[in-house]
Amino acid sequence: MSERTPWSLVALAVGAGVVGAFQVGKVPVALGQIRDELGLGLVGAAWVLSLFNLVGVGAGVAMGGFVAWAGARRVAVLGLLVMAAASLAGAAAANGAALLLSRFAEGVGFLMAAVSIPSLIARLARPADVKLAFALWGTYMPAGQALMLLASPVLLGLVGWRGLWLVNAALLALYAAPMWYATRRLAETTTEAPGRLLQDLAATLRAPGPLALAFAFGCYSLQYLTVIGFLPTILIEREGLSVATAGFLSALFPAGNVVGNLAGGVLLHAGARRWALIAAASLVMGLCGIGIFSLALPLWPAYALALLFAVAGGMLPATVLGAVPVLAPAPRLVPATNGLLVQGSNLGQVIGPPAVGALAAATGGWETAPVVLAAAAFGSLGAALVLRRLGGHI
Numbered sequence: 001m002s003e004r005t006p007w008s009l010v011a012l013a014v015g016a017g018v019v020g021a022f023q024v025g026k027v028p029v030a031l032g033q034i035r036d037e038l039g040l041g042l043v044g045a046a047w048v049l050s051l052f053n054l055v056g057v058g059a060g061v062a063m064g065g066f067v068a069w070a071g072a073r074r075v076a077v078l079g080l081l082v083m084a085a086a087s088l089a090g091a092a093a094a095n096g097a098a099l100l101l102s103r104f105a106e107g108v109g110f111l112m113a114a115v116s117i118p119s120l121i122a123r124l125a126r127p128a129d130v131k132l133a134f135a136l137w138g139t140y141m142p143a144g145q146a147l148m149l150l151a152s153p154v155l156l157g158l159v160g161w162r163g164l165w166l167v168n169a170a171l172l173a174l175y176a177a178p179m180w181y182a183t184r185r186l187a188e189t190t191t192e193a194p195g196r197l198l199q200d201l202a203a204t205l206r207a208p209g210p211l212a213l214a215f216a217f218g219c220y221s222l223q224y225l226t227v228i229g230f231l232p233t234i235l236i237e238r239e240g241l242s243v244a245t246a247g248f249l250s251a252l253f254p255a256g257n258v259v260g261n262l263a264g265g266v267l268l269h270a271g272a273r274r275w276a277l278i279a280a281a282s283l284v285m286g287l288c289g290i291g292i293f294s295l296a297l298p299l300w301p302a303y304a305l306a307l308l309f310a311v312a313g314g315m316l317p318a319t320v321l322g323a324v325p326v327l328a329p330a331p332r333l334v335p336a337t338n339g340l341l342v343q344g345s346n347l348g349q350v351i352g353p354p355a356v357g358a359l360a361a362a363t364g365g366w367e368t369a370p371v372v373l374a375a376a377a378f379g380s381l382g383a384a385l386v387l388r389r390l391g392g393h394i
Contacts, residue, residue, distance in 0.1 A: 005129040012182055013117050013124070014136050016076060019175045020113045021144020022168050023083055023106050024052065024225075025254070028232045029152040029247045030161040037161070038096045046357035049229045051100050052107040053346035056114075060343025063115045064336035065201050072119040072335065077180045079112030084172035091165035111342060118338045122325055123186070134322035135265020142254030142261065142314065145228060149251035153244045204336040209327030209390055213320050213337075214344030216278055216383035219376040220316045222348030223285055226373065227292060227309060228253055229353050234366060239299050249303065253310045260314020267315070268322060277319045279384035284312035286377025293369040316380070327390075348376065 027034075031045050040048065056063075067075045083106050090102035118137060125133035155164045204210055231253060235246035264277055288309035291297050297305075320341065328337040352372065359368040 003126065005125045005133065009182060009186075010121055010124050010133050010136065012179060013076075013120050014140050016080060016113060016175060016179050017117055017137065017140030018144040018147070019171055020080070020083060020110050021141045022148045022171065023087065023110060024141065025145035025148030026152060026164055026168055027052075028229055028250060029149060029243060030156060030164055031233060032236065032243070033156060033161045034099070038093075038099060040096050041361075043354060043357050043361060044096055046229075046353040047100060048096075048103060049225065050350045050353045051103045052110065053225075053349040054104060055107040056111045056342050056346030057350055058343075059111065060115065060339040060341070060346060061201055061204060061336055062339070063111050063342070064204070064339025065198075067112075067116045067119060067335040067339070068200070068332065072116040072123075073180075073183050073186055075112050075116040076120060077176050079109045079114075079116065080172050080176040080179065082106075082109030082112060084109075084169045084176070087165050087169035087172065091162045091169065107346075111346070114342050115335060115339045118321065118324065119335045120183070120186070122334055130325060131268050131322050132265055134324075135262055135268070135318045138261040138264070138314075138318035138321050139258045141317070142257035142310070145254040146251045146258065149232075149247050149254065153247040156243070200330075200333055201336055203329050204333050204340055207327070207329045207337075208386065209323075210329070210337045210340050212383045212386040212390075213323055213327060214340045216282075216316065216344075216380045216387075217320045217341050218344035218346075218348035219282070219380035219383065220285070220313060220320075220348070221345040222352035222376040223289060223309075223373050224257070224313055225349040226352040226356050226369070227289070227306060230356065230366075230369075231306060234293075235299075238366070253306055256307045256310035257314040260311040261318040262314075263311070264315035264318030265322070268319065273388075274319045274323050275384045275387040277315050278387065279381055281312050281314075281316040281319075282377050282380035282384060285309050286374050286381075288312070289373030289377065290370040293366040293373075295365065295367060352376070 027049055031048065034040060034048060035045050086102050086105035086109060089105065090099055093099035093102055121133050121137055152164060155167060232246045232250045235241045235249060236243060267277060268274065288305040291305040292302055292309060294302065324337050324341065325334055328334045355372050356369045360366050
């Protein structure tokens with residue numbers, strides 16, 4: 001690595017994550033069309049949102065070992081191509097089962113990219129720039145969601161949800177080429193034999209810091225995907241807004257999350273403690289979650305709470321992701337630690353929407369959603385207190 005951080009390559013790597021996050025952002029506004037055409041109920045629609053993340057629930061840490069063995073650059077590019085092929089298959093889905101299978105395959109490709117790209121960024125950024133670089137990386141998910149939520153209503157009107165899937169397949173395939181070419185001089189670093197990989201994975205799973213980070217990230221992701229996933233549906237079905245208006249208002253939610261990510265990076269650079277930022281974000285998200293789904297609040301106060309939820313929550317991923325190089329048991333275990341965080345995140349995203357969707361279907365409304373969100377906020381706060389006990393490490 002050169003003495004100066006190659007910010008153009010860092011931006012390219014973050015951009016790959018943004019394109020990958022399009023695959024999350026393309027679903028919420030399209031759910032109405034998908035449900036009508038494929039006959040999916042509310043719970044089935046929730047699985048279209050969260051099945052994408054199912055593979056990461058059991059394979060996040062293992063994917064970190066694979067990245068360490070195969071090389072972060074190769075896995076990142078391959079992940080983009082896998083997502084492209086899966087999105088292409090989803091566009092041709094004849095029924096709900098086929099669409100869900102394609103979403104699972106998209107999740108495999110996304111996991112490959114989400115675990116490998118932070119390892120590239122850690123190698124690209126010089127020590128003084130690591131916090132800023134990871135604050136930028138922390139914006140990839142909300143930025144990708146915001147852009148796709150803005151574009152989705154237009155594309156849905158022009159080409160329908162299947163065309164939206166085809167557009168994403170093309171974007172992913174096209175991005176893989178410059179990603180491969182621009183990083184060609186970045187030498188791959190790989191680990192030794194598979195036996196060493198198993199030892200490294202075990203060492204990661206025994207370390208309290210990575211486990212606490214993964215738990216906090218999982219609780220955050222459960223809340224975030226639940227709110228962003230169902231926000232367009234609530235705005236359209238409960239508040240009677242048009243698809244275009246709901247898409248625009250929903251896009252401001254992840255945009256606010258981007259602001260929170262960058263603010264978290266600035267606060268960390270100024271000396272804020274990571275555990276304190278996680279605790280503060282958890283408290284605000286838990287309180288806001290109660291009002292977002294409340295029938296007692298009119299549209300705009302509830303929506304204002306959603307934006308506050310997004311901004312405050314954005315501090316958490318910036319803080320957690322930036323802590324990976326600090327709390328990984330050893331430098332070679334950064335990919336495995338990234339994998340553990342992705343595993344925790346995916347577990348939260350798989351649990352959240354189906355749980356809230358099932359409660360809403362069972363009770364006939366969204367009033368029970370805060371039960372799930374508050375439990376997750378409390379869990380994230382507990383993880384912050386565990387990190388506090390690590391003292392100087394966090």
